[in-house]
Amino acid sequence: MHMKVILAGTAMALALPAAAQETQTVGVSIPAATHGWAGGMNYFAQEAVDRLEEVYPQLDFVLATAGDAAEQVSDIEDMLATRNIDALVVLPFESDPLTGPVAAVADSGAWVTVVDRGLSQEGIEDLYVAGDNPGFGRVSGEFMTSQMPDGGDIVVLRGIPTTIDNERVEGFEEAIDGSGINVLAMEHGNWNRDDSFTVMQDFLSRYPNIDAVWASDDDMAIGVLAAIEAAGRDDVQFVLGGAGMKEMIARTRDGDPMIPANVTYPPAMIGTAIELTAVGLTSSAPVSGEFTIGSVLITPDNAEDYYFPDSPF
Amino acid sequence: MGDAVTAPLALRDVDRHFGPVQVLHGIGVDLRAGEVHALIGENGAGKSTTMKIMCGFLVPTGGEVLVDGRTRRFADQREAEAAGIVMIHQEFNLAEPLTVEENVFLGAELRRGPLLDKRTMRERTAELLDRLDCRVPPTARVRDLSNPDKQMVEIAKALRQEARVLVMDEPTAVLTTAEVDTLLEQVDRLRAAGTAILFTSHKLGEVKQVADRVTVLRDGRVVHRGPADMSEHAMANAMVGRDVSDLYPAKAAPRGEVALRVEELDVPDHAADVSFELRRGEVLGFAGLIGSGRTEAMEGLVGLRPHRGRIEVDGRSVTIRSPRDAMRVGMVYLTEDRKGRGLLLDKGMRENLTLQSLPDFSGLTVDTAAEERALDDAIARFDVRAPMRDVKVGNLSGGNQQKLLLAKTMLADPEIVIIDEPTRGIDIGTKQQIYKLIRELADEGKAVIVVSSEMQEVIGLATRVLVMREGRIVGALEGDQIDEERINGLQMGLGRAAA
Amino acid sequence: MTGAAATAPQRRDRSHSLLDLHVLGPILALAALILLGTGISATNESTFLSASNISNVLSRSAFIGIIAVGMTFVITAGGLDLSVGSMAAFIAGLVILTMNSLAGTVESVPMLVLVGMGAALSAGLAAGAINGFLVTNMRIEAFIVTLGTMGIYRSLVTWLADGGTLSLDFTLRTAIRPIYFGGFGWLTWPIIVFAFVAVLGELVMRRTAFGRYCAAIGSNEQVARYSSVNVNRVRMATYVLLGLLVGVATILYVPRLGSASPTTGVLWELEAIAAVIIGGTVLKGGFGRVWGTVIGVLILSLIGNILNLTDAVSPYLNGAIQGVIIILAVVLQREKKAGT
Secondary structure (H helix, E strand, C coil), rough: CHHHHHHHHHHHHHHHHCCCCEEEEEEEEHHHCCHHHHHHHHHHHHHHHHHHHCCCCCCEEEEEEEECCHHHHHHHHHHHHHHCCEEEEEEECCCHEEEEEEEEHCCCCCCCEEECCCCCCCCCCCCCCCCCHHHHHHHCCCCCCCCCCCCCEEEEECCEEEEEEEEHHHHHHHCCCCCCEEEEECCCCCCCCHHHHHHHHHHHHHCCCCCCEEECCHHHHHHHHHHHHHHHCCCCCCEEEEECHHHHHHHHHCCCCCCCEEEECCCHHHHHHHHHHHHHHHCCCCEEEEEECCEEEECCCHHHHHHCCCCCC | CCCHCCCCCEEEEEEEECCCEEEEEEEEEEECCCCCEEEECCCCCCCCHHHHHHCCCCCCEEEEEEEEEEEEECCHHHHHHHHCCEEEECCCCCCCCEHHHHHHCCCCCCCCCCCEEEEHHHHHHHHHHCCCCCCCCCCCCCHHHCCCHHHHHHHHHHHHHHCCEEEEECCCCCCHHHHHHHHHHHHHHHHHHCCCCEECCHHHHHHHCCCCCEEEEEEEEEEEEECCCCCCHHHHHHHHHHCCCCCCCCCCCCCCCCCEEEEEEECHHHHHHHEEECCCCCCCEEECCCCCHHHHEEEHHHCCCCCCEEEEEEEEECCCCCCHHHHHHHHHEEEHHHHHCCCCCCEHHHHHHCCCCCHHHHCCCCCCHHHHHHHHHHHHHHHEEEEECCCCCHHHHHHHHHHHHHHHHHHHCCCCCECCCCCCCCCCHHHHHHHHHHHHHHHHCCCCEECCHHHHHHHHCCCCEEEECCCCEEEEHHHHHCHHHHHHHHHHHCCCCCC | CCCECCCCCCCCCHHHHHCCCHHHHHHHHHHHHHHHHHHHHHHHHHCCCCCCHHHHHHHHHHHHHHHHHHHHHHHHHHCCCCCHHHHHHHHHHHHHHHHHHCCCCCCHHHHHHHHHHHHHHHHHHHHHHHHHHHHHHHCCCCHHHHHHHHHHHHHHHHCCCCCEEEECCHHHHHHHHHHHHHHCCCCCCCHHHHHHHHHHHHHHHHHHHHHHHHHHHHHCCHHHHCCCCHHHHHHHHHHHHHHHHHHHHHHHHHHHHHECCCCCCCCCHHHHHHHHCCCCCCCCCCCCCCHHHHHHHHHHHHHHHHHHHCCCCCCHHHHHHHHHHHHHHHHCCCCCCCCC
């Protein structure tokens, strides 16, 4: 192993000066667009690749989308073996299965940027661009407490059972702790409109009074709103989604009382990561380290700044 | 019964009930070493149940099973096999994709350490096959074997288990005449080696040829027991319980118009240049060995296989691409494979009866009342005997299945009826009934074709016989010319009679 | 083969089948679930038996239910269709795009809605015909064909939506909402259509030549062929019928949320197949009953509903509970092994 690293390092050292003007290849590996947020993330990845290929003619980008972790591992192995990539930008499907393959890329001497989900082992990546999941939950919770200073009964829709979801919910629970807000029930809506519609219908059957809903995602918020509307219930004062879907931001901007706010978890972070990687490859500017993109509360006042009409999300 | 003590296997006063129904009443049979014992009876007489009790598939509800004079109670068929009692089923119990040696040692593979000891198994299989004078290589795949060779593999498997008692359930049902002879030779050989053999067959000629003693069952009781020197006629009478001397009804000369004219029918890979005429009121026999293309030619004729050639029905040229087209011009085909292609075994009698003519029973919906009436008629006319009206057809005896299949075919009200193997695996009483029904069809003015491997059947039924060999018609026989010797000569390729 | 032959067997010998678990199994399972729901509802003062909850459960059962009725025919005839979930998503996307693009030119909203319905039905018909053609004429295994079309429709809808969500224009959405939410009080249109499809399906399965042919082909294709049944045509018809019913289900689905996305209809095919089997239809074909399928669908919907009404079970275990109940419902109705 060490031998390999040394050899690779030597090869790099020998090759670099000569290759300064040569084309370098950047691999981008992300999950496929299977739900709204991922769709947005795909859009921003493609957009960043197109833009950066113009700006940096000496960079070549390879973009691969995977339907599951195993497929993503194969994608990365193929990139390393057949394209001999100089840098990898990866948004891991799951942390554990991808740690090994990404470490192998790092061992080959290539630059590694990890986005959103961390790997299981520290120190592999050169750059970590992360969303702030506990922060996402915390900002949401703080908004809830600010809207209901006297407390109230709420229901919570959770995403697909994952670390991300757990971190968000923990952050949320910490923020509302001691505020008098009572969580009646939590169920998984799987970041899916149909599932959240069904879950919300059943919550409405179960509880005669619900003051507010933390839908934790804009796709789920749409399902929740449809269920409330169909039931004709007026006890629910508002629904807080998240992640900043453009339709929902537009409704906040236009002052819809049911959607008073949103919390960002921008899919555009993938674009930031690709851009930083390009900078790191082509210049001597220091870009390694950790780069956290915080979750911001969007209200009618600042909604216009977060409305991107061209994004699919 | 007196010397049952010395018999390797004997049943004494065996009763068997299925629910409230008693199917065996005090059966006593003893199988002696070095003897072939024939168990005969009509379908439903209790032969299968008796054999299953002998081999541990069923336990008796009364009486006892004696092995070497000692009472035994087999929990299952493996225990019976351990005691040297092996059954060879009518439908082969072989794994078709495996080789002969793999089948012979299936479930009892020899090992050397963790690996299979293939060499020893191959040698032992070769030895066993040698003993049976069978020329099949141990490495051949069973699915590539002929029926008698498969039968031999079954027997080799039984020998491998050192069977002292071999129970053979209609071993000759699917064999041709020549194949039967080979099998019977092997039975002789086993007998000489001291094996006790129970043999069942509907072909009384074989029984007479091979058996030392005969037990006749009727309605679950032993009605005759004795040495095999009785005549076939006497055996048949004992089985049926009445005189069956006139097995075949009297023939009548055809008097009608030509209903079907076939010219130069080709069924690729199976039959070529098949031409013949068929008149109303005629029973035309198609003889030939298995594989001579008889069945395929008929399947081509009714559109089940692609074919070329000219077909005229009632003088008009017709195109037949599917059995539906054939039915439209009044022609139906009754398959030789009643279980695989004729009947839905997991459905009731009503659904089976009307499947072919369902459009006649349905407008927007199916008229089940009319179907029930049709079933009443069919049960009465074709004498279908079922324990319950809603019984699954798979649980009917072979004879009753065949009668139901005939009823189903006739429900389509055809003018031209092609019957392939009308009585395969059916007892003599039912055979007589079916022959009578076929004759009645002809007398009603229908045109009938009977395809059969049983030469006696063709001779007994047909007023004219066409013999096929290697996909072609090699001869036509009429009236007094129809005899076993001529048919045999033609189908073996020994001569050519004028058409 | 028993010796006890009766020349004139009893015509009515069905009394025993009333106690038959094969028939009672699914009904018992459904009854047990309803009791369970009522019990849970009594302890936490939720409203399991209220008209609105019953209406919710029945309405949301309608999509899978309508599809499962079609699936019953396909499975009974010895086939299988894995593509229905993606097909529904694709058709939903197609309908939304069609209606959005015509919204500018066609003034009358009812006219637009009719066009949308027409588009859904014809797309379903075509998709079913493609599956049927590949299975019957090209003689490819149904499993492979529909696995292939499943992937195709799923990525087509992802492509149409650019990975995001296709949404109906807001004015149109308000206009068509009543198709899902409207009706006669709690008796909403999805419930009415589902009931209609189920009754009609049961009738076709039990009382028509087509239903009989499906069972015959599933039981033994050769026998059907030798019995002059046009096997290919019947088989084709089962897939076309299923495609058409997927179209009907989509007509009811689109008004609910007014959108379609790559996650629309995910796993519907498995839910539909599970409902069919829970209802007593034989997976390898030869026997099918539509009323059983309806009960199967209700069982599946009720499990989810009841789990949402209680905190007794960790939501992580929802799938396990569903699995256990599905297996139990099928074990309950296992036929005793046929005697000799």
